[in-house]
Amino acid sequence: METIHTLSELLRNSDCQFKIFDLGRRIKVIDNQTFEQIEKGYQPYPFPLQRKAHIAIAYWNQAKQPWIWFLKFELDERGLLKQADIGNFIKFVVEAMGTRLSQEMSEDQQQKLANNPYTFKPAEDKMAVFHSQIRADLDLPCSQYYEHAQHYFKAGLGWQNWQTVGLQGITDICARLGIDQNGVxxxxxxxxxxxxxxxxxxxxxxxxxxxxxxxxxxAELAQAEIDSPEPDLFLLSALMRALSGAERHISAPILEQVLNSPRLSHQEVLIGTAGRSWHLLTDVSVAERFLVRLAQTGNQSLFNQLFADLVMLPELRLVLLPLLHSTPSPELAQALLNLQQSAKA
Incomplete structure (x- = not known):
């Protein structure tokens, strides 16, 4: 039998269609060709979180009922997947299922495959979003909660009567903003x-x-919090995270205003920005102001954690690394010095 080196090969050989998602930060599709380059170690993983790749692989045959693997792989210091880990997971799959994947799995096979170190269970809210997105992608029916949630958002139940609205119904609506007037x-x-x-x-x-x-x-709701004499910083953080899928000309001015204000640059807001809106930090001046505010929280362990996390993102590495050798503000210089000392310890 020909040796299979990548999951992409395994899936193609099984006559399956498949789609790859990052599940660590925002749920984002990774193009199949890009994923194969990542598997072969030709390019770094694009969305690392805590130096790991959190991946969902959905694959399906003509019946279009997807099977899903949730996988977590360690990355090396360059952000590359370790080839040995991919090879080991393929061994687990082949031992449990053989080399043809487009069959229903028995309970015994499922148990066998589950018993490996690479699978993980996403948080419940992320799982709900993911299932809604994949079902929308494949044009499969919504969950039983969809219509009830639609009724609520059309003010059909009364705004205070939200208790019967299922999270899966809300995520179904968000995965289908372009149809049924859902976005409106x-x-x-x-x-x-x-x-x-x-x-x-x-x-x-x-x-x-x-x-x-x-x-x-x-953005208007976020602006209202920014302008408020007593802003709700947790709400502001949630609104800013929700804007991570907005066009840059809408989300960037909100972040800039927040970073201009010590009061608004609460660590909850900064954590949300690092986790969901990191693409706004590709501007060097924004990245530097972000790190200054992070240093000003006085939480060195949070600074170390977020800097180490963000510098692993390929699009931010060349933005952030030069700051280690520049002459930024005194607080940022001290936080970066502490970071380097803790790395050597």
Whole structure:
């Protein structure tokens, strides 16, 4: 039998179609060709989190009912997947299922495959978003909660009667913003929502590309918090994370205003920016101001953690590394010095 070196080969040989997602930060599709380059060690993993790749692989045959693997792989210091780990996982798959994957798995096979060090279980809210997205991608039916959630967001239940609205219904709506007037209804509903459904909605929107009008409405709500004499910093953080799928001209001015204010640069807001809106830090001056605010929190361990995490992102590495050797603000210089000392310890 010909040796199989990558998961992409294994899936293609099984006559399966497949789609790869990053599940560590925002739920983002990784192009199949790019993923094969990553598997072969030709390019770094694009969205590392805590020096790991958190991957979902959905594959399907003609029946279009997807099978899904949730996989977590360590990355080396260059951000590359370790070839040995890919090879080991392929061995687990082949031992459990053989080299043809497009068959139903027995309970015994499932148990055999589950018993490996590379699978992980995503958080419940992320799992809900992911399932909604993959079902929307494959044009599969929504969950049983979809219509009820739609009814709520059209003000059909009364805004206070959110308790029967399922999270899966909300994520189904967010995965289908372009159909059934969902984007419009969500936009209209936003100012009326009590905090529980509002936070659930914003959490689901973090993983979607936003229509412009919806993004602008969320930005207006964020602006209202920025302008408030007593801003709700947790709400501001949730609104900013939801804007991570907005066009840059909408999300970047919000972040800039926040970074201009010591009061608004709460660590919750900074953590959300690092986790969801890191692409806004590709501008060197924004990245530097972000790190200054992070240094000013006085939380050195958080500074170390976020800097180490962000510098692993290929698009930020060449933005952040030069700051180690420049002459930034005194607080940032001290935080970077402490970071380097802790790395040597």
């Amino acid at each position: 209804e969500v936009r209209k509903a936003l100012p009326h929502l009590p905090s529980e459904p509002l936070y659930a909605l914003l959490g689901a929107l973090e993983h979607n590309d936003l229509p412009e009008k919806l993004a602008m409405r969320i």
